[in-house]
Amino acid sequence: MSDITANVPVAPLPIPAGAFKAYLFDLDGTLADSMPLHYKAWMQAVADFGGTFPEDVFYELGGVTIVKTVEILNERFGSHMPPEETAHHKEQLYYAMLPELKPIASVVAHVHAMHGKIPMGIVSGSPRASIAQTLERIGLGGEFDIIVGAEDYTHGKPDPEPFLTAAKKLNIAPADCLVFEDADAGIASAIAAGMQYVRVPRGSISS
Template identity: 50%
Template sequence: MRLSIPSGPFKAYLFDCDGTIADSMPLHLLAWNEALAPYGAHFPADLFYAWAGIPVPRTVEMLGEHFNLKLPPQEITEAREAAYLKRLPQITPVYAVKEEIERHRGRAPMAVVSGSPRASVIRTLDYLGLLDRFAVIVGGDDCARGKPFPDPFLLAAAKLGITPTDCLVFEDGELGIEAAKAAGMQFVRVPVSATGILP
C-alpha cells in the first residue's frame, strides 16, 4: 500500500489508531457484535465503517436510535472493550503507516487521536511496540465532542504546542478526515475496505 503524502513541511504528525496505525478494525467489529449479541442487536459492517472514529458510548446511543432499542452504554462499552482485548494478539500494524511513524521518530512530535477509549489505545500501541513514539494520546474519553468535530485534533495540537495548520493527520475514517479538515489540517487518507486494510 502506498500513501499519498502532502509535501509539507509539517511540524507535527497526528495519527488515528484503529485502521490507521493498527489493522484492528475487523477485530473491533467482532468485539462490537459480541458485546451487542446479549441485547439482540447487531452492528452491520457498513455502519461500523461509516461511524469509525465516533467515541464508543456515543456509538452505543446511535445504534440504539438507529434500531429503536434501549442499549446500556456503560455495560456495552465495558463488554466491547473486554471482547476487543482478548483479540489483541491478532493485531498487526498497518506497515505503510508504521514506516511513516519510524521516519518521523525523533524528528517531529507525534500524537495519536482516536475515538477509542484512551486505555484501549494505550494497550494497542503497547502491544505493537509503538507506545513510546508518541508524546500525546487523545482518546475518545478526552473530549466532550469527538470526530467529526475538530476538537480531538485541536486538543492534540495544543498539547504538542503546534499550530493546527502545521500538523499532518493520518486517517482511515471519513469522520476523522472531516475532523482534520475542520481543524484546518492537511491529511493522508489510509485506504480501508470492509475486510480490513487494502494491500
C-alpha cells in the same frame, strides 16, 4: 490534500507537500489493523445486549467514541442497549483478541521515519486503556509525545475538537499538523480543524 484510495505497497504512504511540524495519527484502522477485530467484538457485544450493528454502519461510524456509537445504534435501530455497560463489554471482548493484532506497515513506516524529528500524537475515539494496549501490541508503546483519547474531549470526530486538542497539547498550529486517518468521520474532523490529511485505505497491508 492526499486522498489515497488505491492499494499500496509496504512502503510509507505518500504525503502532501509541506513543512509539517507535527504528525497526528488515528489508531484503529490507521496504525493498527484492528477494525476487523473491533467489528467482531462489537458484533458479540451488541448481540449480548439484544442490538444490531450492520457492517456498513460500523465503518460509517469509524472514529466515533464507543459510548456515542451505542447511543447512535439505539436511536437508529430502536434498541435499548445500556451505553456504558455495552461499551465496557465490547472493550473486554476486544482485549481478548489483541494477540491477533498486526500493525499497518505503510503507516508505521512514517512513525519510524519521523520519530525524534517532529512531535507525533495519537488522536483516537477509543479510551486511553484501549489505546495503550493496542500500541503496546504493535510495538509503538513509546513512540508518541501525546495521546488524545475519548476521555480528553467533549465532542468526538467528526467534530474538530479531538485534533485541535492534540495541536494545543503539542503547542503546534493546526495548519502545521498532518493527520493520518482511515475513517470519513476522522477526515471530516481533520478538515474542520484546518489540517491536511492522508487517507489510509481500508485493507492497507499489515505486517
